[in-house]
Amino acid sequence: MMSAILTVCRKEILDNSRDRRTLLTAILLGPLLGPILFVVVINFTISQASSSAERPIDVPIIGAEHAPNLVAFLASRGIAASHGHGLTSVDEAVNAVRNGEREVVVFIDASFGEELASGTGAHVGLVYDRSDTTSGQRVRRVRGSINSYSQQIGALRLLARGLDPSVVRPLIVDNFDVSTAEERSSLLLGMLTYFLLFATLMGGLYLATDTTAGERERKSLEPLLATPVPRSSLLLGKMGATVAFMLLSLALTLACFTAALRFMPFEELGMSTSFGLGTALIAFLVLAPFAPLGAALMTVVASFTKSYKEAQSYLGFVILVPTLPLIVASIMNVKPSLALMAVPSLSQHLLTINLIRAEPIEASMLSLSIVSTLLLGALLAYAAIRLYDRERILG
Amino acid sequence: MIEVDALSKRFGEIPALSDVSFRARDGQITGLLGPNGAGKSTCLRILSTVLQPSRGIARVGGISVSEDPLAVRRIIGTLPHGAGLYPHLTAIENIRYFGLLCGVDRPTLARRIDQLVERLDLGDVADRKAKGFSQGERTKVALARALVHEPPHLLLDEPTNGLDVMAVRQLRRWLRELAREGRCILISSHVMQEISALADDLVIIAHGKIAAKGNPSELAARYGNQDLEEIFVSAVGGERS
Incomplete structure (x- = not known):
């Protein structure tokens, strides 16, 4: 069972690492696009703020x-x-x-x-x-x-x-701005989690498509399903390969951000950021559980589609879904609480912002975030396996 | 030995197979013959356990496909319609993947792949990626993939589709060899000549039902006509079907 999962996982990684398009999105597009866009936006904001003053x-x-x-x-x-x-x-x-x-x-x-x-x-x-x-x-x-x-x-x-x-002048207004430099920068750096989650999903997008809808379209699914391997092992191997690419994409994106933030003139805005290597490692730990969840979600959605193209157009919407809690959170200015740690993507967002603000992360919050995200991922993975038990999966 | 008894399959309201029974014996090539849409592929897919029968029993090597599909999958090799390969993997990598999935250990697998490459004349394409393969090369690799765990039963769905004359002759030769080794080979086709030159036993199906079965000479005797094509046409119910 375990060896079959590994065989499938290894094959999918080898197969997809030979696909230029997959590599381009996982290793270049996701990890570079976010940080570059981020640097441009921040620098623009900084130059605007200082020039007009x-x-x-x-x-x-x-x-x-x-x-x-x-x-x-x-x-x-x-x-x-x-x-x-x-x-x-x-x-x-x-x-x-x-x-x-x-x-x-x-x-x-x-x-x-x-x-x-x-x-x-x-x-x-x-x-x-x-x-x-x-x-x-x-x-x-x-x-x-x-x-x-x-x-x-x-x-x-x-x-x-x-x-x-x-x-x-009977009234005199005295202003007390209690925001610290870290807090002011977190407004801008809050964008960072969008890019990190987005790049993570992008890293697995092609694999989730290729290992499901692609397999069906190439007509290699039928012989695969006729091998003496339980469908659960096939699916776990495929999702494992997707997770591997997603984690690679996440790690590269974090590395690019860590490097980029070092060269940005935050002090000019009266801001400071403490995003060093240590923070990046903790951020990886915070965000990594999101990869299996995203992989399972994309696999489930791709299982319903008939072709590669159809899968891609659906997944284009799916990768926006995890950003919805983030948008609500930034509009309503949500503060981290234990209950919110049960919401995947939102919990990663809030914890990452905490990291950026250089505030301590409570162990209970971190563990609830990891457990709830992995749990939902496991549920979706189970759903994906059940979908492959149906006859209709052959299309 | 493949035993099919009163097998029926419905897709929603549409009956794809109704009450189909036949035997395919070891050491023989059994031809499943019928026009497009007759239910040949459905039948083979049930035998390879990717579809569940609605009614009836199908056994491969004495094991029921509905009761122990995993055990059935260990003793069959399949060449489904289309023979899909992984385009980014080489011929050998494609074959090795299926060998590993079938639980063949690595030293045995390496030896078998060498044998298959030689036997199926795959030397030229062995280390090339499957992306640019011709239909003939694809079929050969898919056949090697189906044989890599040395299954006693082979299920081949229209294996000669898209092959040129030389490739078809070669394939026939291999299939006869494989039958001589004692394997049970079930092959579907809608092309009369192909089957007449190959099969020891024929099962003709049309509209999901058995129209006729027997060895070619039995059938000829029954229908009073030497030409298999005429037998086929009259068995499936005339020119219009």
Whole structure:
């Protein structure tokens, strides 16, 4: 029995490792695509966050000559009045913003100085496009700076009249951000479990198809079923080979992530991550039980299909199923609890995030996650074996 | 010895075999002859235990296929329709896989594979991947795969399909040799000439029922006609079937 399982498992591994497509998805596509996408997204986020905060920007100011002090104040905060913008009226500014030539234009009327001096309230126009999300941060920065200037003058006027400026600021909001650097990074790194689970499933996708629907389509299933080997051994061997490829894919993906995270500038975001080799090994332990579950699930689904192509299109949906609990978890901001450890894929997600946050993992949670995932995997494997006991399996 | 008694098989409402009985003796080639869709493959699949009979009994070497399918599988070699090989494995790897699954130990297996490669003239393709094999090469490898555990019974479903004349002649020669060794060979076909040149005994089935059985000369005597093809046509009920 055991030797038959090993014979089947070894044959499927040999057979599939000679298939370029299988190797490509298991060893290259899954393990590399995730980390590369991840690095690109993180770097983009980091560059966006840091650029809009500090980098000096040029903003066209129509009528800059009417408010030299305001212009100087803006310049001191990194907002320079751009020269030679050629805009002369609000209408032109509206057109320029609408066409996308400019993101934001400041308009100062000739009466600005007079209004400011008389204390009737001086107008500054701000032309922008709220539907343009990329310019949002710049607009907020210009508006914030103009408001600061306004508050500064207001405070000076109150002082000049012998009043404490705090009279007009009865409430003061104090911000206490309790998130640690690890927690802030976990929001982004939460994506990591998506990629890890996805790559694990991708690693076994072709084997699950090839060993079931592929075998039927090649007409090699009938002679195989006529060999003196119980169907349970055949199926366990096939699923064993699928699990082997999935674990290989998972290990490679973790290795790529571990290497990639080392080179990412998390400190620039005020974040830190502690994803070293030790963490990667624990992450492997956390995620590995998901492989037999995924292999059994894909085998069961592929058993219902008539051809290789049909199996692949169904499995395309199946590999999305384990991401559903993850999506719900991120929307509802679920915290790890013992009960949730009974939900496969969600438990792996929550435990991996714990690892990233460098928080300790409770042994009870880890063991419940492993046991419940393996149990569901065993149930599905049993279902797959029963499916192969049916005559209809020959198609 | 293969014994089939009152065997019936239904797929849902559709009867595929009804009340089929025949014997296939050791050391003989028994031809299962009939038009496409007559139930030949269903019959062979029941004997190779991948299908369950709805009614009736089928025994291979005295063992009932419904009671102990694993024991039956140990004493049969099958060449199902289509002869599917694993394209990424070489001819020898394909044969070895089935040998291991049949529980043949490795030293014996290596010796048998050498013998089969020589006997079936597989030298040229032995270490090539099955991907580019011709139909003839595929059939030879599948036959070797069916013989690797030296089964006393052989179940061959349309083995000559897609083979050229030379390959068919060669296959016939091997099958006669295998029968001479005492094996019980059951071979299905819808091609008259092939069977007439090969079978010691004939079972003609049409619409899932036995239309006629006996050795070729008995049948000729019964139908008063020397030509097997005429016997076949009249046995299955005329030209229109």
